[in-house]
Amino acid sequence: MSEPVSALGGAVFDGAVKVTELPPRAMFSLKGDLASKKIVKAATGLTGVDLPGPNSANGAGENGILWMAPDEILLMGPRTDQATAAARLEKALAGTHHLLADVSDARSVFLVEGEGSALREALARLTPADLHPEAFPVGAFRRTRLAQVPAALWMRDGSAVEVLVFRSVAAYVFGLLGHAAAGGSLSHF
Amino acid sequence: MLILTCPYCGVAADETELAPGGEAHLTRAGVESSDEDFEAYLFQRKNPKGVHFERWRHANGCGKWFHAARCTVTNEVFGTYPAQTLEPPKEILDEIVARRPGWTLETGP
Numbered sequence: 665m666s667e668p669v670s671a672l673g674g675a676v677f678d679g680a681v682k683v684t685e686l687p688p689r690a691m692f693s694l695k696g697d698l699a700s701k702k703i704v705k706a707a708t709g710l711t712g713v714d715l716p717g718p719n720s721a722n723g724a725g726e727n728g729i730l731w732m733a734p735d736e737i738l739l740m741g742p743r744t745d746q747a748t749a750a751a752r753l754e755k756a757l758a759g760t761h762h763l764l765a766d767v768s769d770a771r772s773v774f775l776v777e778g779e780g781s782a783l784r785e786a787l788a789r790l791t792p793a794d795l796h797p798e799a800f801p802v803g804a805f806r807r808t809r810l811a812q813v814p815a816a817l818w819m820r821d822g823s824a825v826e827v828l829v830f831r832s833v834a835a836y837v838f839g840l841l842g843h844a845a846a847g848g849s850l851s852h853f
Numbered sequence: 854m855l856i857l858t859c860p861y862c863g864v865a866a867d868e869t870e871l872a873p874g875g876e877a878h879l880t881r882a883g884v885e886s887s888d889e890d891f892e893a894y895l896f897q898r899k900n901p902k903g904v905h906f907e908r909w910r911h912a913n914g915c916g917k918w919f920h921a922a923r924c925t926v927t928n929e930v931f932g933t934y935p936a937q938t939l940e941p942p943k944e945i946l947d948e949i950v951a952r953r954p955g956w957t958l959e960t961g962p
Binding site: 718719732733734736792793794806807808809814 | 861862863864865867869870912913914915916917
């Protein structure tokens with residue numbers, strides 16, 4: 665099988681915040697009744713983390729479950745042996761009404777790191793989402809937009825946010841994040 | 854700027870995260886209907902100065918369609934509710950009457 669490569673080859677921007685394009689990850693979109701025990705078991709069994717509540721995400725390293733919609737979660741894991749992981753999921757979900765798709769090539773992931781208020785302000789320059797620590801605490805996950813494109817923000821800890829965007833706009837978003845972190849005061853939060 | 858709370862995911866979404874879907878609670882006129890009814894279904898829309906029921910999609914978000922009751926003059930939002938309803942729920946109507954005394958729901962096209 666061919667070697668998966670990320671859209672920007674692991675590009676890094678270092679300024680008031682540091683933007684790093686993360687290596688490719690395995691991602692599975694799973695739609696179904698999130699109250700179903702079988703779906704929860706399949707998701708937690710593969711990723712090893714608990715099912716998150718609405719507008720939040722749980723993760724450990726590269727593994728994670730992201731709450732995308734009331735009937736949709738995104739499962740993430742390391743980009744190794746996806747076929748086995750997909751087969752394992754399908755087996756665990758057999759007989760349950762669901763929709764499972766391997767979307768590993770659909771999105772790029774950026775890690776944006778910085779001191780809390782600078783990090784929040786750099787992102788707030790690009791999105792209408794409320795990023796105040798009270799509205800967007802650690803562990804919160806929100807699908808929104810960054811300037812002209814859809815994006816998802818995941819507050820991993822107080823000084824790191826993972827940004828998921830469609831792969832086709834990776835270069836655009838990388839440029840945006842760099843510009844947002846440059847110039848002006850980043851101390852309003 | 855309009856902020857609507859998505860009734861499905863609970864996110865207070867900015868207008869730019871939403872896609873507008875026009876007037877809510879339209880009744881489709883099918884092939885069995887008269888030309889006049891079909892034309893009305895296709896083209897004739899309410900354009901009130903005041904309370905209006907609309908469809909919106911949480912496009913840059915959970916992706917669900919929902920309904921909103923809004924004042925077209927002040928952009929005041931009376932409430933949002935799921936799309937799986939044929940008419941505005943009672944709590945939304947009560948909220949509108951509380952803020953617009955004397956207002957009544959217009960029925961029919």
